Amino acid sequence: MTFLTPQFFCFFPVTALVFFLLPQRARNPWLLLASWFFYLCAKPIYLTFLLFTIAASYLTGRLLERSRRKGALASCLVILGLLLFVFKYLNFALSLVGRGLNLLGFSFSTPVLDILLPVGISFYLFQAMGYVIDVYRDKVPAERNLLLYALFLSFFPHIVSGPIDRADQLLPQFKVEHRFDWDEFRAGLFRFLWGAFKKLVLADRLAVLVNTVFSAPQDFGALQLAGAAVAFSLQLYCDFSSYSDMALGTARAMGFTLMENFRIPFFSRSIAEFWRRWHMSLSFWFRDYLYIPLGGSRKGTVRKYLNVLIVFAVSGLWHGAAMTFVVWGLLNGLYQVIGGVTAPLRGRLHSVLRLKEDGWPLRLWQIFCTFLLATAAFVFFKAGSVSTGLDMLSGMLHGPLWVFTSMGLDRWELLAALFGLVVLLAVDLRSVNHDITADYLSAPRLVRWLVLWFLLFSCVVLGSYGAGYDAQSFIYGFSF
Amino acid sequence: MKSRFLRRELPLAAVFLLITALLLNFVSDVLRPAHTDYGSTWSAFRAEPEDSLDVIYLGSSYAYCDFNPSIVYDSSGLTGYVMAGSEQTLSITYWYLKEAFQTQSPSAVVLEATSLFFAQYQNYTQLNIDLMPFSPNKLGAIFTAAEPDLRTGLLFDLWFYHGRWPEIRPADIKRALFPIQRDYLKGFTAIDEVKEGVGVEPYVADREVSDEDYAANLSWLRKILDLCEEHGATPIITFNPTYTRCTQETYERIGQEILALDENVIFCNWSEMFEEIGLVPTAHLYDGGHLNQDGAAVFSAWLGEFLSEEVGLVPREQAADNTAHWQESAQWWKDYLAQ
Numbered sequence: 041m042t043f044l045t046p047q048f049f050c051f052f053p054v055t056a057l058v059f060f061l062l063p064q065r066a067r068n069p070w071l072l073l074a075s076w077f078f079y080l081c082a083k084p085i086y087l088t089f090l091l092f093t094i095a096a097s098y099l100t101g102r103l104l105e106r107s108r109r110k111g112a113l114a115s116c117l118v119i120l121g122l123l124l125f126v127f128k129y130l131n132f133a134l135s136l137v138g139r140g141l142n143l144l145g146f147s148f149s150t151p152v153l154d155i156l157l158p159v160g161i162s163f164y165l166f167q168a169m170g171y172v173i174d175v176y177r178d179k180v181p182a183e184r185n186l187l188l189y190a191l192f193l194s195f196f197p198h199i200v201s202g203p204i205d206r207a208d209q210l211l212p213q214f215k216v217e218h219r220f221d222w223d224e225f226r227a228g229l230f231r232f233l234w235g236a237f238k239k240l241v242l243a244d245r246l247a248v249l250v251n252t253v254f255s256a257p258q259d260f261g262a263l264q265l266a267g268a269a270v271a272f273s274l275q276l277y278c279d280f281s282s283y284s285d286m287a288l289g290t291a292r293a294m295g296f297t298l299m300e301n302f303r304i305p306f307f308s309r310s311i312a313e314f315w316r317r318w319h320m321s322l323s324f325w326f327r328d329y330l331y332i333p334l335g336g337s338r339k340g341t342v343r344k345y346l347n348v349l350i351v352f353a354v355s356g357l358w359h360g361a362a363m364t365f366v367v368w369g370l371l372n373g374l375y376q377v378i379g380g381v382t383a384p385l386r387g388r389l390h391s392v393l394r395l396k397e398d399g400w401p402l403r404l405w406q407i408f409c410t411f412l413l414a415t416a417a418f419v420f421f422k423a424g425s426v427s428t429g430l431d432m433l434s435g436m437l438h439g440p441l442w443v444f445t446s447m448g449l450d451r452w453e454l455l456a457a458l459f460g461l462v463v464l465l466a467v468d469l470r471s472v473n474h475d476i477t478a479d480y481l482s483a484p485r486l487v488r489w490l491v492l493w494f495l496l497f498s499c500v501v502l503g504s505y506g507a508g509y510d511a512q513s514f515i516y517g518f519s520f
Numbered sequence: 521m522k523s524r525f526l527r528r529e530l531p532l533a534a535v536f537l538l539i540t541a542l543l544l545n546f547v548s549d550v551l552r553p554a555h556t557d558y559g560s561t562w563s564a565f566r567a568e569p570e571d572s573l574d575v576i577y578l579g580s581s582y583a584y585c586d587f588n589p590s591i592v593y594d595s596s597g598l599t600g601y602v603m604a605g606s607e608q609t610l611s612i613t614y615w616y617l618k619e620a621f622q623t624q625s626p627s628a629v630v631l632e633a634t635s636l637f638f639a640q641y642q643n644y645t646q647l648n649i650d651l652m653p654f655s656p657n658k659l660g661a662i663f664t665a666a667e668p669d670l671r672t673g674l675l676f677d678l679w680f681y682h683g684r685w686p687e688i689r690p691a692d693i694k695r696a697l698f699p700i701q702r703d704y705l706k707g708f709t710a711i712d713e714v715k716e717g718v719g720v721e722p723y724v725a726d727r728e729v730s731d732e733d734y735a736a737n738l739s740w741l742r743k744i745l746d747l748c749e750e751h752g753a754t755p756i757i758t759f760n761p762t763y764t765r766c767t768q769e770t771y772e773r774i775g776q777e778i779l780a781l782d783e784n785v786i787f788c789n790w791s792e793m794f795e796e797i798g799l800v801p802t803a804h805l806y807d808g809g810h811l812n813q814d815g816a817a818v819f820s821a822w823l824g825e826f827l828s829e830e831v832g833l834v835p836r837e838q839a840a841d842n843t844a845h846w847q848e849s850a851q852w853w854k855d856y857l858a859q
Contacts, residue, residue, distance in 0.1 A: 046672050222525045452686035489536055493543065501547060506672075506679035 228293030235285030
């Protein structure tokens with residue numbers, strides 16, 4: 041089960057209603073049961089891996105509480121890492137080995153193992169790893185209550201696609217009473233609806249254009265390829281941030297606060313800033329549990345840049361077992377290294393040109409450049425192979441400007457996408473200095489109702505769902 | 521907080537939800553395509569005055585192509601309406617009849633029975649069920665007669681039609697605001713065509729249906745007959761004149777099976793009765809199976825006489841305006857067919 045399905049629209053009201061009706065001591069068991077049911081709807085076998093992860097990380101946490109043994113931590117991390125490797129990377133690793141052996145002159149046909157990737161494994165394994173590391177670091181006490189710990193990993197809003205929450209932030213929330221709060225409830229539902237708007241009106245509509253162009257880049261002109269690349273950046277943002285909005289919204293409706301995952305990333309002025317605003321729960325995870333242990337910026341500039349490249353290569357690999365993701369990650373790392381190296385030079389250039397660091401012209405220029413760089417890298421995220429990605433980029437520079445062929449969306453669909461983008465831009469601009477949900481809550485009732493109707497009817501009329509539409513799965517959904 | 525919520529916010533939230541539901545319903549009505557023939561004409565059916573219909577005609581396309589209620593009226597004074605649907609299964613027909621009984625109390629129910637040969641699900645479930653008015657009967661049809669993967673759309677029909685938004689014109693909004701009024705079709709579908717080569721030789725072969733589906737169809741037929749008995753309507757089960765027919769042995773067997781379900785059923789195998797009725801196959805068939813509008817006129821005039829003289833149906837008393845409406849409708853058809 042995932043959000044925006046009829047099953048979820050039955051599941052969530054029942055879960056939330058029973059949650060608030062039950063006495064406090066029965067609420068967490070109920071949430072755990074509901075979360076497991078939510079997860080079981082994907083495929084029953086997947087629950088086995090989740091239960092194993094819960095058991096392994098819980099026991100390690102208890103063990104580390106008694107004595108801070110590095111071996112116990114390492115064993116747990118290796119076991120969890122191995123689990124991720126087997127399910128997500130084994131085929132990729134075998135194909136690399138095969139290619140390597142073939143290059144060395146050995147004849148090796150790579151076997152393709154039929155391995156099902158358990159839903160959400162990349163998210164809950166990272167959450168479990170973060171927990172045991174935090175316990176080892178004495179940042180959080182080991183959770184003694186197995187039920188609470190199981191709920192921490194299984195909580196249905198984040199189990200499939202995150203955010204990757206932290207124990208010190210989420211576990212205490214399961215220990216306090218959540219009285220029904222009308223404001224929190226409607227704030228949560230409002231956020232869910234905004235997420236639905238981004239997914240239904242924008243992401244899945246842009247996906248049609250993106251898929252059409254990326255599946256045959258040679259058939260399109262330079263402007264069309266560039267347009268598709270830009271459309272993919274926007275699609276990915278709308279798709280993933282919509283899931284996060286819906287996850288945070290459902291949790292908030294029940295009184296829980298999950299970690300924010302996006303903070304208007306396309307308004308970033310550098311790639312480094314972009315990664316502090318894009319998939320924040322993963323970026324911060326890598327910062328805290330990989331970049332800093334590698335030495336961070338404490339061991340000199342060269343080592344710092346090397347660490348950045350390592351982190352982004354691993355981050356790329358986390359997103360998918362393919363060279364395209366590694367290239368995407370490394371490109372983002374390289375951008376930051378180049379950005380760091382050229383920072384003094386650019387500073388001097390700004391002085392010569394008399395551009396104020398906080399002035400609008402420079403800001404807009406930096407935002408524009410960051411968007412272009414991120415978009416160029418996202419081409420590899422989307423492309424089926426590195427060569428397709430290179431073809432796309434090359435086509436933007438060398439091909440004909442425009443080829444008169446359908447890009448998958450008709451005039452009306454493009455207008456609907458444009459409408460959605462205007463709304464998105466307006467909301468994101470407002471979000472720079474305002475909390476949109478707080479704005480919504482403080483607005484007069486009639487305005488609130490109009491906003492809800494606007495979003496709801498945009499979704500049900502303009503949304504990509506139902507018969508005749510190729511509704512897309514969440515990009516960060518069942519293949520992570 | 522709690523008391524403020526209960527006193528003020530909860531009722532207002534209910535008002536918001538109610539208005540939202542009404543708006544959603546309106547938007548559904550606007551986006552749903554207009555449908556006035558080829559079956560499932562619920563909108564015009566509901567515009568008929570309550571308890572004004574003497575006969576309800578049910579079945580598949582064989583019903584809406586062959587029965588012209590206005591011509592039946594002209595020859596017998598019996599009012600009627602075709603509540604059929606394309607490839608409509610007997611399970612859907614059962615819910616149609618149940619819904620029709622909500623507003624009408626016909627003296628007879630005429631069911632064209634080709635649907636006994638249909639599979640559990642045919643090709644037009646969406647259209648046949650979606651246009652039913654929202655009611656427990658529609659829910660019954662959705663959950664007992666529709667493919668499971670259609671249920672979401674049948675419960676929330678913007679699922680099927682929301683993509684029509686670029687095609688919306690003022691007429692669609694007008695139709696949603698002022699639902700279709702009574703028409704002269706009465707559920708009939710007029711086809712002004714004879715396909716090439718039709719009517720020369722009948723195609724005779726038994727239709728294929730699995731034992732399981734046939735048994736299920738008989739079980740739904742039994743429910744239809746029970747419904748007729750409950751409402752005091754005479755069930756008349758027919759196989760209409762057609763050049764795509766089963767063997768006569770099969771029709772006889774089916775007749776016996778139906779009479780075994782209910783001995784009060786009037787079973788009529790008219791599949792070969794072209795000459796007796798006055799039908800000319802090369803002129804009155806549309807394709808191998810269905811009658812065209814001229815054939816339907818001949819057949820319906822004959823049917824009117826059959827229903828009054830053989831079955832003994834007596835037209836009910838009608839309000840003056842309704843009588844005028846039926847007379848206008850009959851005259852309109854006579855003029856139209858004479859062109």
